[in-house]
Amino acid sequence: MELDFLATLLLSSLSSAAILLIATVGLAVMFGLMGVINLAHGEFIMFGAYATLFATQIGVPYPLAIVFATIVTAIFGGIVELLIIRRLYGRIFDTLLATWGLSLVLYQSAVLIFGTVTPGIGLPISNVQIGDYSISVYLLFLILVAAVLIGSLYWLLTKTSYGITARAAIQDRETASAVGVESARINTMTFALGSGLAGFAGAILLPAIPATPNMGFAFVIKAFLAVVAAGPVTLTGTVAVGSTLGMVGNITASFWTSVVGDIVFFLLTITILRIFPLGISGRWRLKL
């Protein structure tokens, strides 16, 4: 194997790990701060992608369209929390089933409204040459995006009053409410935040992954597995599992097919869970 091949493989693996992280953090935030798994997460990503597409089509420049899509998806998530999730408080499997129903409603609605094929965003994609191979600049840019995204989430959850109260609420709901934390309001905000992150993922990934009703499907297997394998320390755990398994999945996928990549990802996850039933972070002392 040549050095330029290895470098390209490393960079493309890093970027696919970055894509996975971008697509997963929203799910991890909801699970970590609310204990809720949103099975409609993939469709929220799709929602963000179509919102971006809509904005660019009416003339909004792409960077602003990303902001627009993030906010719109966050508001949509907030409404879903108020209408559905809130009613299912403490019934974790009912929540799961309701979001599953929501995912199919969103998917089918997208098929009805947009059809199964949509025009791309038409952003010029330039490549850099590494030896005999080339890699898209945009994919490299996504590595940076993932790093900044994780950094700002860390800041949001450790330094802002929202982040601190949200973490307090999930650790000890009674004590938190005793000191005046309104957990219902916090949950709406958390669900909106997670949804907004999904919308952001759909928006920022649009040049790499075109908007289709089933685009979320490409992420959800890996995203769900990463969050589950991560365990109780969701955010750090997801970053660790997501980036490691994302790279492994990409390497296997680049030798075989993406289906094999998914299978390897799945097998690795159940192996991890066999060794650490609570996920890899089950024994960590970190709390975020």
Next chain:
Amino acid sequence: MGNSSGSISSLLRNFRLRSSDPSIFIALLFAISLALSSFWIDPYLAYVGTSWIIFGLLGLSLDLVWGRGGLLSLGQTSFYGIGGYVGSIAAINFAPLTGNSLIWALPFGAISGAILATLVGWFIFYGRMGSLQSTILTYTFTLIVWTITLSFTTEIGEAVVGGDNGMSNIPGFVLGFDQNASSLSPNMMFLTVIVISAIIYLIVAFIVRSPFGMVIDSIRLDAVKAELLGLDIRLFQTLMFMLAGAIAGIAGGLFGAWANYLNPSIFSVQEALLVPIYVLVGGLGTLIGPFVGALTVGGLSFWLGGGVIGGQTTLVMGACLIVLVIFLRKGIVGGIQTVFARIFDGSEVRDQRSQQTSQVRVNLDLLEKLQASAKIQRDATLKTVDTSKRFGGVLAVDSVSQVFEPGKVRCIIGPNGAGKSSYLKTCTGAYAPDSGMVLYSGQDITKINPFERVKLGLGIKMQTAQVFDELSVKQNLWIAGYGNGLNKERADQVSDEMLDVLNMREISTRLASTLSHGEQQWLDIGMVLCLAPSVILLDEPAAGMSKEEKRQLSELVRLMAKTATVVVVDHDMDFVRTLDAEVTVLHQGAVFAQAEIDELRKDERILDIYLGRRESVTNF
């Protein structure tokens, strides 16, 4: 009038070995009327209706796993699909030789579904995964199987599996054993599927009422307690999952024969979503519910939406699921059962609740007799060697070495946070110690599972009363007698004797959830005694008991200590003093002192650490 309704209610109660028993007769009536309808309904309706029954069978497999076993599996369609493919491949190849297609499709479907489910179940249950993790895992499993089948092509004998193009030429329902035997008419097909489903339903209903089903119920209600009764819960759960996989596989085999064609859409998310809908519409945990749900959903889409593959089924079904989980909790069958219960048992339930909680009177003479004849190891000891347990930065148990022997009660005391419960949990196996050893009569048990410790002879009562809420007093004791040894006769006998020891015969049919706190404590203690343990660990057994009950408990504990090793963790000093015990004081995770209670009472240092200040001496 009142008399006749009273006799009906007592009749029903006699059938009610288990709480939902009349449903089995209603289910059979339902099946018979459906079967009779097959002689006159429109052939097209019979054809479509056949698929609804098959979906009901698929729903039954989820109801078993979810309603009984407590695991929401979103992977039942993968066992169904695999069963369909494997069964159909077998039928395509072998049915031309025998005529009859079902003798190939159904066993092959059942076995392949069962094998796959066992594999998945083994990972989930033997890995002791959390319930949410398990559900997500079954969901991703479904997604993966779907993506694989979309591109999977192979040829097995005459069968051609064509990826997205599917597999055709699957033989229909042929019952005759003759190479020229023809496929059944739609109406006969409908009848056949009803008969097969009714047989499977009866088998499942029988299993649910058997000791196996009782164990599955107890695991759903409290898995930790079930394991402390010596039950290998992983094995039971995996077996239950295997059974459900076999049922799904049979449903798949039937579906292949019904459709004559299979493609990967059988594994799709849209298909998988329907299964919990059937279960929820019909009623979770009712077993007959999934059939009612599938017929309702199928019927509604047939008469209102135009056939099984209506235009926007996905949209409607997705919305249905949301509405179902929010508004309709019990489903159709559950709703009917509630109404029935109100008519027949309403007064009874109210009576039970309002009853004065009677003082428990323990029959110690009987217990002593039973104890004398019980086959227990008389000289069993429990020993810990430098056992330590760390939580993050806190050393909860700091190299504790103790030897517990029969003959005299042993107590462990200490202020809150001294590590008493953590230490006890390293002995029971709930916590794995970071270092050191736990020995049972010289045998190293540091690494073995809690249920294996119980099988050796450990009896454990945790701090809060752990009883199975939805089971009766008698059933609680029965499970405890059954757990150790899986012997039905022994369980019958032991639970019956224990009812007399606890003087609970009058309340033996009451649900454990309706007992007072003190009664639940006694029931829990009775369950531990049912195990006939050689080493008994009791964590705050006197909590919530009256003065008189504490006196009886003290006598009971001292009686048990004559033949067994008894360790009591408590901070109720009045209670500990009556035990005439050797006391170990834990402080900050380590052994601080060890002596008779009267000696300890003179020790000023202990008063300082235990009470924090000298003025409280009188309480000690």
